[in-house]
Amino acid sequence: MVSTKANDCHTIGRFYGVNGKKLGRQYRDYLSEFKDWKAKKHAKEWLVFPENMGKYLSIDETALSKGELYTIITNKKAKGKKGAIVAIMAGTKVEPIIEQLLKIPKSKRDKVKEITLDMANSMKFIAKKCFPKAIQVTDRFHVQKLALEALQDIRIKHRWEAIDMENDQIKQAKTIEKEFISETFNNGDSRKQLLARSRYLLYKAPNNWTQNQYLRAKILFEQYPDIKKAYNLVQGLRNIFNTATSIQTAYTKLAHWYKDVEATGFRAFNTIANTITLNYRSILNYFINRSTNASAEAFNAKIKAFRAQFRGVKNIEFFLFRLTTIFA
Structure with missing residues (x-):
């Protein structure tokens, strides 16, 4: 053991x-028992455990060593414990992954009812080819993450502008041999600090802000109305996932959200809206069972902790042996 x-x-x-x-x-x-491990010869390329197949699966990618990606399929029912790993495949290339998964008896693969994944086309193709009877569910947090990244991009753009403006003011002060004193808002933040310190509050809903964050957000939104608009779009998308009770309701709300995006003219959010349109079927499937890829993300975190405990991965085969002995 x-x-x-x-x-x-x-x-x-x-x-x-x-x-x-x-x-x-x-x-x-x-x-x-590593020396006599039968799977050692092909462990670096693929490991498949058909006996761990379940009705509800997750598929995701993680880095095991030096940034090398592995595709991992897990059984949600195992809850990250023994029997969780269904397959570990080297890389994210579609053909070799499908080749190994198709070796699992079709009767087992056909029992899969649902598989959660991100918006990568490779993952969708693997799921479609190997688990044809399973409903594909795009992880809601991947969708929300795109919106949050677009919001942060707007904040970061303004922050660089604020840094440039402050640098110019410092240079001007030096030319006239005057001490530079940065102007501050009533919460004590300079413009540059306001934009830097607003990073984390933009990830939160307003009801989760502290008093200081509430004051900072008020100043930020007064100074930068575009950040406020982008923040409202992010909150609007989050609310759809939190409150919609059916596919029909979610579809209608997403259509209204799409119009709001178009009205702002934000290029990044238009890209997100188009991405949602292209993946709307699997995104809307979330509202059937409200399934996410959180179990896969949690399992990835376990792998990282496991890797850190053993000070990295020097021998990939041995690392996979230990990993699968515990979790497969």
């Missing part, structure tokens, strides 16, 4: 006065 605690050989080595690296090698080569 592989235990995440017991496998920190460096810690155990320090405790017992033994060389941690040597203990790690001994564990890998003799104490664990």
